[in-house]
Amino acid sequence: MKKLSTIPVQLSIACAVILLSLSTARAQEIHLHVPHFAGSHYEWKIFQGKQELTVRSGEISPDGRVILTMPDPYQDYRGMTRWLLKKGGGLDMIYTGKGFSVECLSEKPNSDNIIYTGNPENDYLESHHSRQQTILGKLGAVNHLLQVYAPDENLHKIALDEQTHLRQAFSQVQADRAESLLYAARFGKIVDFTKGIADKIYDNPEDHTTYFNDFVTHTLDFKDLYTSGHWDQVLHHWVMMNIRSGKGDHAFIERMESAMSRMNQDNILAAFAEKAVPLLVEKGKDDLLPAIADHLENRPAVQAALSGSVKNMMASVKMLTGKKAPDLVFHAPVRTQTKTSAEDIIIKTGNLDAAHTILLFYQGECPLCENTLIDLANKYQQLKEQNVRVIAISADMTDQGFEDKLIYHQWPDNYCDFTGMAVENFTKYGVLGVPTLFLLNQEGVVVKKTAMMDELMEILDKKKPF
Structure with missing residues (x-):
């Protein structure tokens, strides 16, 4: 009788590892069959924050087949x-x-002729979307009936009952999704955020907004958002939602700190700073940057990952609110509303002779600045009646750039010394982007810094005499 040769234990283990690796590799393959697109060039991309990275590219085989595998680094x-x-x-x-x-x-x-096999994620995404849209479509029709028929008509009562039923059905669909462990379920909530679809139907718009604000602040998994393809859109909406909120900067800082505390991965926190910092600067909210800087203080890897421009913005923050505003100094030659001065012009902020003063830092070629100039021009008569002085400081480098916007300047205080933004006044006031507005009180103390005229008008309206 022949003896079976003994295979060394080490070799058996090695073979098992190889077989397991091959099995895992096959399990991670994505097989596509699209015969009508044979020979076409393709690219396979993944999302990391606002970036789209191409991880595979090639041509579809003559029989319309492609096998995709995720590269080792990903x-x-x-x-x-x-x-x-x-x-x-x-x-x-x-x-x-x-x-x-x-x-x-x-x-x-x-969606009807693309067939996924072995991918419960895409199947779930399609089925939930279909259920959700069916309910929302019916709700739209019912809401229309409620507007058309008077409350005392029979169809109005029927429609009201159906509205209640559909709202309950919608809430249940959303609650079922919250119980799912699939990435697709969490991705669906991200997509809903971008479309303004909440977890239930809210009658009060304020409750609707609060849901979305709380979703990002306390619930959203930022790892899911980072790979969703919706990073920029969601964060932009969330930041602007809080900037426009009437609850003030302190409430926004608390929300930012809560959100950042859940960003445990360095690349995710760095991507958040890359999005939030320039947007806050653009909207004149750079007073909020120290809250981000404090959170990054013990995260050296995050600080190292930031772009040079974001690092400069965070390093250049000047906190002036509640402090005496620096004097304005314009070096000759200085272009004004009516002439070019051959001598330096100095404006002492402690002697402005007005109940309040608005300082506008702007640049002629900036579209947002033009919108602010128009808004300021439209409100100037009202401001004059409230004894509010307006001083506009231009960052234009040419006489033509300054001249082009004089049409909006109904106020006499307009100055440009053709030195741009990297000079004395912009530096002393910590202006990192334009337009930037400051509101000073009678003593020249900074009351508010912002990029939105409405915020200043809200403060001034509260100070109107009865």
């Missing part, structure tokens, strides 16, 4: 991916580290 990637054809079109597919297949035998792909 093996831990979990999120939305985008497969694009050079000639146009493509697919958005959720990737969670598991293989699946996609087939479309039509030359005109749509």
Whole structure:
């Protein structure tokens, strides 16, 4: 009888590891079959914050087949991916580290003829979206009936009952999604945020806004957002929501700190700073930057990952609110409303002879600045009646740039010394972007810094005599 040779234990283990690796590799493959697009060039992209990274590219085989595998540096990637054809079109597919297949035998792909196999994520996304949209569509029709029929008509009562039923159904669909562990469920909530769809139907717009604000502040998983393809849009809406809120800067700082405390990964916190810091500067809210800087203080990897421009913005913050405003100094030659002065002009902020003074830092070629100039011009008569002085400081480098915007200047105090933004007045006031507005009181103390005229008018309106 022949003896079976003994395989060394080490070799058995090595073979098992190799087989397991091969099995895992196959399990992570995405098989696409799109025969009508054979020979087309494609790119496979992933999302990291606001960036789209191409991780694979090539041509579809003559029989219309493609096999995609995630490159080694991105093996831990979990999120939305985008497969694009050079000639146009493509697919958005959720990737969670598991293989699946996609087939479309039509030359005109749509949600009905694109078949996913082995991908519960995309199946869930499609089915939940369909249920949600069906309910919302019916709600729209019912709401229309409630407007058309009077409360004493029978159809109004029927429509009211149906509205209640549909609202309950919608809330249940959203509650069911909250119980799901799939990435697709969390991704769906992100997409809903971008479309203004909440967890239930709110009658009060303020409650609607509070839900979205709380969602980002306390609930949203920033790792999911980072790989969703909606990073920029969601954060932009959230920051602007808080800037426009009537609850003030302190409430926004608390929300920012709460959100940042949940950003445990350095790349995610760095991406947040890259988005939030320039937006806050643009909107004249750089007084809020120290809250971000304090949070980054013990995160050296995050600080190292920031771009040079964001680092400069954070290092240049000057906190002037509640302090005496620096005097304004314009070095000759200085262009004014009516002439060019051959001598320096100095404006002492402690002697402005007005109940309040608005300082506008702007640049002629800036579209947002032009909007502010128009807004200020429209409100100037009202400001004069309130004894408010307006002083405009231009960052224009040419006489023509300054001249082009004089049409809006109904106030006499307009100054430009053609030295741009990197000079004395802009530096002393810590102006990092334009337009920037300061409101000074009678003693020349800074009351408010912002980029929005409405915020200053709100303060001034409260100070109107009865």
